[in-house]
Amino acid sequence: MDNLPKLRFLPILLGLSVLFQLQAQEQDSTQAPQREDAVRIFIDCQRCDMNYIREEIPYVNYVRDVKEAQVYILETSETTGSGGRKYTYAFVGQQDFLGRNDTLSYSSAPDETRDYIRIWRTQMLKMGLMPYVATSPLFKEIVIDPTDRVEKQVIEDKWNNWVFELDAEPRMEAEESLKELSLRSSVSATKITHDWKVELEFDHRYTRTKYTYDDTLYTNYKSYMGLDILVVKSLGDHWSAGVRSELLSSSFNNIDFSWDFMPSLEYNIFPYDQSTHKQLRFLYGVGSSFRMYTDSTIYDKIEELLWQQSLQVAWEVRQKWGSVNLSLEGSNFFHDFSKNRLVLNGFVSIRVLKGLSFRVGGSAARINDQLSLVKGEASEADILLRLQELQTSYNVRGEVGVTYTFGSIYNNIVNPRFGNGRRRFF
Numbered sequence: 001m002d003n004l005p006k007l008r009f010l011p012i013l014l015g016l017s018v019l020f021q022l023q024a025q026e027q028d029s030t031q032a033p034q035r036e037d038a039v040r041i042f043i044d045c046q047r048c049d050m051n052y053i054r055e056e057i058p059y060v061n062y063v064r065d066v067k068e069a070q071v072y073i074l075e076t077s078e079t080t081g082s083g084g085r086k087y088t089y090a091f092v093g094q095q096d097f098l099g100r101n102d103t104l105s106y107s108s109a110p111d112e113t114r115d116y117i118r119i120w121r122t123q124m125l126k127m128g129l130m131p132y133v134a135t136s137p138l139f140k141e142i143v144i145d146p147t148d149r150v151e152k153q154v155i156e157d158k159w160n161n162w163v164f165e166l167d168a169e170p171r172m173e174a175e176e177s178l179k180e181l182s183l184r185s186s187v188s189a190t191k192i193t194h195d196w197k198v199e200l201e202f203d204h205r206y207t208r209t210k211y212t213y214d215d216t217l218y219t220n221y222k223s224y225m226g227l228d229i230l231v232v233k234s235l236g237d238h239w240s241a242g243v244r245s246e247l248l249s250s251s252f253n254n255i256d257f258s259w260d261f262m263p264s265l266e267y268n269i270f271p272y273d274q275s276t277h278k279q280l281r282f283l284y285g286v287g288s289s290f291r292m293y294t295d296s297t298i299y300d301k302i303e304e305l306l307w308q309q310s311l312q313v314a315w316e317v318r319q320k321w322g323s324v325n326l327s328l329e330g331s332n333f334f335h336d337f338s339k340n341r342l343v344l345n346g347f348v349s350i351r352v353l354k355g356l357s358f359r360v361g362g363s364a365a366r367i368n369d370q371l372s373l374v375k376g377e378a379s380e381a382d383i384l385l386r387l388q389e390l391q392t393s394y395n396v397r398g399e400v401g402v403t404y405t406f407g408s409i410y411n412n413i414v415n416p417r418f419g420n421g422r423r424r425f426f
Helices: 004-008 010-025 027-031 050-056 114-133 137-141 380-384
Strands: 039-044 060-062 071-079 085-093 101-107 162-174 178-192 196-213 216-234 239-250 255-268 278-293 303-319 322-333 336-353 356-367 394-404
Touching (some): 039 114
Parallel strands (some): 039 060
Antiparallel strands (some): 196 216, 216 239, 239 255, 278 303, 322 336
8 A cells, every 4th residue: 555656656657758758769850950061040130930931941050049150140120211111131151151241131012911021031031041051062952943034114103202101099998987088090101212201290199088986977188189290311321411390289298289390410420321230320409499388387387489409329239249229318498408308218138148148228317307397286186197297307217138048059940839939829
């Protein structure tokens, strides 16, 4: 009888033994994709379908650590004037391919499906990898099958590079003591060429909140309307000049109507054609702000004309060691230099060593320019429902993360069963 509890675990032990034996038998088959004669690559991209890429490009080895790779591939993207995206691929040779570099790009249309974009993003990877694969023993297994040649045609754009977008988003939430209705709509028009950048956007938001407290029904409203206008002229590889203007009405900010007009000048240390990889921009603007307030402000103003200036320094870089996106912006009003604001935004992701990456992001603002605050005490509803702007001297948010992975340097195998992550079934 004393051995009975031990016998209960015998089927479990036998099952584990069989499982380990099956895994050992499958070791050779699972190792097959990791071929020593295949080119080792590391793909650094955002929102890539790596399962699809591995299935479409099975003739290379995918490694987890950039230092193990013979080819480092960096994908960057930015929005095009048509509303699509331009994907740029930098192929950087390492180890055996040191000094063999190349850059390819693909631009998607705004009406292309995700699957179509995924196909052509992968196609760019295939074409960029050919010079490296051609020198490996696997070149005999690759067949290049071009499509029928299509005669080039000159396309006349009846819209003259203008792109328009309409958006509407009604939302409702209800429970026994609280009902909320939100309406959001926007209209935008953009025209982007190498010489000009024109953006017009009208945004409208409205929220009605009804809540019951002590058998009394309360109704509160919050509304916003804004028209943003941006016109920029290219002045060469490093300089740009433009005007940003904003017309605004916001119950939250106690603004019945305001008009900001800010002519600006920008200088980029690096040429603009390298913007997907690195930027160091200095943007200075000086202009006016005319405001009509809904209620008297804490400075006893119902309307006023203000003059202001701002300076922004933005540094963006993305390389195989990680990425950095930092910006520091300072602004002030000329009538009182103590009415100013300083805002730091940033996100840094760094590969420290093999398998270990560190990231930190957030923002911090020193606020001394809340000229539109309503005079008097805010009601309890205004505070709890955030119906109006409240006085503050700072705003801070942040995040920190560390990731460490170890084990096999290869990750070629695709197995989508039971989902792609732990405890995920769909």
